[in-house]
Amino acid sequence: MVLAEVVGNVNSIGYGLAAIGPGIGVALVFSAYIQASARQPESAGYNRTWLILGFALVEALALFGLVLAFALPATAN
Template structure:
């Protein structure tokens, strides 16, 4: 019976990470949408905005990677 409980625990961890990945996915979508909208409104500031685009993308993806590491650590 113990092996069944361990198997269920591993599956819950993977499902938990899948649910936790929804947040960074939405965050990346919002960041790129804001960049496209800002570049469309003021094309001359696209270079400046690109710096913040990359920074925001890196921060959001770091959160997703922390969630992945945590899912494996708790497994």
């Protein structure tokens, strides 16, 4: 008699844990931009370029993790 059964893919749990890293990375990128703009307001335009580049690179890691979570097959024992 089965009372409860866990059905699904463990890859989604792995992606959920792997999304913590890019989340922290985005927070660090934006905090560095805010701090740099507060210290040197005249360089905010120049720093905004690096903000967008850093955000895109960090988010790319999260998207790769999402694609891999769905692309890799689940192994059944």
